[in-house]
Amino acid sequence: MAVDYTTRDGVAVITLNNPPVNGLGLSTRAGIVEGIERAQNDPAITAIVLTGAGKAFSGGADITEFNTPKATREPTLATVIKAVEGSAKPVVAAIHSVAMGGGLELALGAHYRIAARGAQIALPEVKLGILPGAGGTQRLPRAIGLEAALNMIVSGATVLSDTLAGSGLFDELVEGDLAEAACAFARKVGAKEGPHPKVRERQITHPNAAGFIQFARNSVAAAAKPFPAPHKCIDAIEAGVLNGFDKGLAFERECFVALVQTPKSRALRHAFFGERAASKIPDVPADTPVRDIEQVAVIGAGTMGGGIAMNFVNAGFPVTLLETRQEALDRGLATIRKNYEASVSKGKLEPEALEARMALITPTLSYDDLKNADLIVEAVFEELGVKEQVFSRLDEVAKAGAILASNTSTLDLDKIAAFTKRPQDVVGMHFFSPANVMKLLEVVRGRQTAKDVLATVMKLAKKIKKTAVVSGVCDGFIGNRMIEQYIRQALFMLEEGALPAQVDKAIEKFGFAMGPFRMSDLAGNDIGWAIRRRRYQEHPGMHYSRIADRLCETGRFGQKTGGGWYDYKAGERTAYPSKVVDEMIVAYSKEIGVARRKIGDEEIVERLVLALVNEGAKILEEGIASKASDIDMVYLTGYGFPIYRGGPMLHADTLGLYNVERAIRRYAAQPNGDAWQLAPGIARLAAEGRGFNG
Ligand code: 3HC
Numbered sequence: 001m002a003v004d005y006t007t008r009d010g011v012a013v014i015t016l017n018n019p020p021v022n023g024l025g026l027s028t029r030a031g032i033v034e035g036i037e038r039a040q041n042d043p044a045i046t047a048i049v050l051t052g053a054g055k056a057f058s059g060g061a062d063i064t065e066f067n068t069p070k071a072t073r074e075p076t077l078a079t080v081i082k083a084v085e086g087s088a089k090p091v092v093a094a095i096h097s098v099a100m101g102g103g104l105e106l107a108l109g110a111h112y113r114i115a116a117r118g119a120q121i122a123l124p125e126v127k128l129g130i131l132p133g134a135g136g137t138q139r140l141p142r143a144i145g146l147e148a149a150l151n152m153i154v155s156g157a158t159v160l161s162d163t164l165a166g167s168g169l170f171d172e173l174v175e176g177d178l179a180e181a182a183c184a185f186a187r188k189v190g191a192k193e194g195p196h197p198k199v200r201e202r203q204i205t206h207p208n209a210a211g212f213i214q215f216a217r218n219s220v221a222a223a224a225k226p227f228p229a230p231h232k233c234i235d236a237i238e239a240g241v242l243n244g245f246d247k248g249l250a251f252e253r254e255c256f257v258a259l260v261q262t263p264k265s266r267a268l269r270h271a272f273f274g275e276r277a278a279s280k281i282p283d284v285p286a287d288t289p290v291r292d293i294e295q296v297a298v299i300g301a302g303t304m305g306g307g308i309a310m311n312f313v314n315a316g317f318p319v320t321l322l323e324t325r326q327e328a329l330d331r332g333l334a335t336i337r338k339n340y341e342a343s344v345s346k347g348k349l350e351p352e353a354l355e356a357r358m359a360l361i362t363p364t365l366s367y368d369d370l371k372n373a374d375l376i377v378e379a380v381f382e383e384l385g386v387k388e389q390v391f392s393r394l395d396e397v398a399k400a401g402a403i404l405a406s407n408t409s410t411l412d413l414d415k416i417a418a419f420t421k422r423p424q425d426v427v428g429m430h431f432f433s434p435a436n437v438m439k440l441l442e443v444v445r446g447r448q449t450a451k452d453v454l455a456t457v458m459k460l461a462k463k464i465k466k467t468a469v470v471s472g473v474c475d476g477f478i479g480n481r482m483i484e485q486y487i488r489q490a491l492f493m494l495e496e497g498a499l500p501a502q503v504d505k506a507i508e509k510f511g512f513a514m515g516p517f518r519m520s521d522l523a524g525n526d527i528g529w530a531i532r533r534r535r536y537q538e539h540p541g542m543h544y545s546r547i548a549d550r551l552c553e554t555g556r557f558g559q560k561t562g563g564g565w566y567d568y569k570a571g572e573r574t575a576y577p578s579k580v581v582d583e584m585i586v587a588y589s590k591e592i593g594v595a596r597r598k599i600g601d602e603e604i605v606e607r608l609v610l611a612l613v614n615e616g617a618k619i620l621e622e623g624i625a626s627k628a629s630d631i632d633m634v635y636l637t638g639y640g641f642p643i644y645r646g647g648p649m650l651h652a653d654t655l656g657l658y659n660v661e662r663a664i665r666r667y668a669a670q671p672n673g674d675a676w677q678l679a680p681g682i683a684r685l686a687a688e689g690r691g692f693n694g
């Protein structure tokens with residue numbers, strides 16, 4: 001049973017008991033209604049307390065039920081709230097830990113609310129591409145006022161119960177035993193004559209509601225661009241202000257039903273569950289013991305090492321930072337300080353915190369200082385010989401059980417592990433640049449990486465606020481292996497008739513944060529060049545456009561050299577289309593005998609995105625990623641794929657794999673078609689009428 005019913009001296013206590021967060025699924029909803037009715041029929045009961053067991057009052061509607069028959073089966077949440085609000089005996093919501101979404105809406109239906117201090121209160125529906133669908137847009141403004149409510153609803157932000165003290169939401173804020181206090185409060189109000197107060201009967205008072213709503217509309221217009229939900233939140237609130245509670249409620253419902261079916265909402269829900277699913281590894285049980293991590297060391301204080309050290313320091317870990325030379329160490333520390341200073345000047349960090357964070361870093365030139373480290377992350381030059389030096393030295397000095405991680409982006413982790421006599425302790429922790437900012441962490445699982453090492457690193461990733469995705473060992477892991485095929489298509493399209501600005505514009509319009517050419521200019525075109533030169537040797541038969549090599553031969557490495565695919569003005573990051581480069585591209589097509597043609601934006605987007613999808617399907621097939629949503633999380637958090645499309649694999653499902661297969665076969669028959677080797681998994685799933693996500 002998802003709801004418990006007990007009595008305490010004349011008070012019925014209805015406790016939601018649906019772990020982990022008391023989601024309001026069908027059986028929980030039915031249990032609440034049953035409890036309310038039981039209490040009505042028991043003459044010994046004078047009042048009802050509604051509360052939640054475990055770690056939440058309620059995290060809201062059960063999102064897994066959305067768009068399934070269970071979501072609309074009675075009692076719906078609206079019916080439950082009606083039963084609560086209509087109870088002749090007063091209902092007191094006793095809120096602790098978390099009251100979000102439908103959970104808060106349920107509490108708003110109660111006659112009274114008391115809350116523990118520190119409880120997290122939110123209507124976060126907008127983050128799932130929907131709006132509160134059980135009266136939140138109507139009752140919250142009546143409880144805490146139009147402005148505060150609109151801000152909470154449109155942003156989905158979490159507010160602590162303490163902050164809302166005196167707002168009209170809570171009748172009492174409780175320090176000690178919530179259940180005890182709630183029952184005492186219930187007894188008190190149970191002794192009063194009814195009817196008991198209803199939030200729906202309160203008035204929304206505001207000196208200039210129309211003006212404020214217009215102001216909110218203007219503010220949201222810029223921020224919410226591709227998302228309809230924030231606008232609908234405002235519309236629903238306005239409907240309540242103009243037409244009263246019942247009409248507002250009906251309009252809110254209409255908007256909810258429409259939004260929950262949109263691909264954008266599906267994508268946001270996919271990302272919500274994808275993030276949580278990423279931390280689960282199929283053959284590593286949730287109860288796998290983890291190693292204690294207290295002391296961290298980072299080797300190499302360059303671009304990546306500095307950022308990696310900052311992640312751990314920000315989470316309170318003391319970090320020993322090792323370099324080969326004092327100048328490199330000094331330079332690395334100065335960069336870290338500069339980054340923190342920038343945060344201070346933006347008001348994101350207290351000045352005292354800066355020194356406290358710097359004090360957590362112990363710089364050193366000696367491996368002896370690493371002997372107490374529980375985790376050592378290597379971020380030295382990307383050369384196998386250098387990695388060998390470092391890992392064989394670590395094997396000598398690191399304590400037994402220490403986790404030895406490499407940040408390598410292209411080298412074979414199994415080879416690195418073999419430089420030690422403890423390959424089970426070696427794992428990849430592939431951070432993305434800038435490492436202190438980017439959310440993504442690819443955790444690379446070597447052939448012999450121990451399960452408890454993986455479990456430890458996944459747990460640690462949460463502490464340093466990263467989205468960790470496990471990847472098997474292969475060239476480029478998940479993210480870079482896929483992006484190589486995407487860039488390959490982008491370059492072929494230059495040969496065939498497109499120009500960099502057109503390609504970038506088309507894919508940015510699709511929603512990518514940055515097109516392939518602006519991205520390459522930012523990362524440095526020399527990086528891709530070095531990888532391609534390696535490929536030419538390793539896979540001489542593989543067909544690449546040589547156009548990017550031509551660019552690199554002229555020294556145009558990107559922003560850092562003042563020019564790449566685009567021109568850059570000193571001190572600016574704006575990309576200006578380059579006449580020289582565009583002419584070079586046209587001349588190159590001529591040289592290789594290609595008659596340039598007009599390539600439509602639709603083709604650009606399709607080829608780029610399907611290149612990701614096709615490689616992603618191969619990655620799944622080979623078991624490099626254990627589920628499609630892991631690939632999507634890599635692309636959403638590390639590569640600027642538009643969140644409202646849910647990542648390449650969900651996007652492929654939205655297109656339909658039948659259509660994906662046909663498009664790939666069509667491109668395979670065109671010039672440069674040898675780059676399209678259809679992933680067998682796509683054909684198989686398409687034939688079965690399925691998608692990557694079921
Ligand atoms: N429905 C279904 N499952 C949910 C859920 C929900 N509303 N909220 C959380 N879960 C699940 C998670 O998927 C996760 O499952 P797992 O253990 O199988 O991975 C588990 O509960 C624990 O979640 P977290 O790992 O996120 O736990 P935390 O303790 O870190 O956070 C939380 C708890 C703050 C409640 C967070 O889970 C959260 O923000 N949840 C979403 C809240 C939300 O968006 N509510 C609105 C729902 S829509 C709604 O109510 C519509 C209504 O207006 C009609």
Ligand code: NAI
Nearest residue numbers: 300301302303304323324328379380381382407408409433
């Ligand atoms: P970098 O050149 O900026 O920094 C490397 C640092 O390591 C230098 O400060 C150097 O002095 C130091 N170093 C070299 N050999 C050393 C040794 N034996 N012992 C201690 N320190 C040593 O390089 P970057 O960009 O930080 O890359 C480091 C690693 O991170 C590489 O493996 C790279 O592939 C990987 N990586 C880089 C990304 C990037 O965008 N730059 C992204 C993800 C991974």
